Amino acid sequence: MAGDRQPRLLTHPDLGDVELTTVLFALSDPSRLALVRELAAEGPRTVEECRGSEPDVPKSTFSHHLRTLREAGLVTNEPLGRRRVVALRREELEGRFPGLLDAVLGH
Amino acid sequence: MAGDRQPRLLTHPDLGDVELTTVLFALSDPSRLALVRELAAEGPRTVEECRGSEPDVPKSTFSHHLRTLREAGLVTNEPLGRRRVVALRREELEGRFPGLLDAVLGH
């Protein structure tokens, strides 16, 4: 069909193109690391649910952190209705950086 | 004895006090990560030897990176004659963050 405009897709990097230093940097912020931990423990969540853990953080700030994680290949961010679902790219990360995520999550 | 002034000791943090995010941040810079890799592969080296890999980097810049690594608990920096020896705190790191260093060095 003609107007098959997708519901606002964000770009996700191929993990093969992501540098280790980029991943480490994304994880080096306490807010972002906490979010990754939460996703690892609870599974995929909407942005709203994620934000529930730290309600004082403005939406734009939170969105920026999500972007940093997404561009580092750590999470996906897909539309679902009028929400968005954030998910950890666990298997892919394990393939690219074996043991890294487990080591980071182990604390 | 009275004037037992030590040969210029730098302070090294107790690894129990070091946050994971601090370690990840220290490792998130390509120059610093390369240095850690080199120390892991070659064992302890003098600052001069370390600097040999990247001769174009000014001494002060290199020293700053060493400081960041040291304050993150990743390396020790001890005087030896008029040189200084830099060493990876491997066993200690393994105790505090099991698997982390191996995962990072695996690439």
Next chain:
DNA sequence: GCCATGGTTCGACTCCTTTGGAATAGTCGT
């Protein structure tokens, strides 16, 4: 004691990151 050597610290500059308010865009219900 004096000088050369090896390294850190200081200070200044630039760039990037973080932050957050406002504007914008997509989706659902009516």
Next chain:
DNA sequence: ACGACTATTCCAAAGGAGTCGAACCATGGC
């Protein structure tokens, strides 16, 4: 089509990190 809801992007302000020359400090040799 309109409004409510969810979330990103835009833009600017403030803070922090990287870079590097110059000053400083400690050690060893003469």
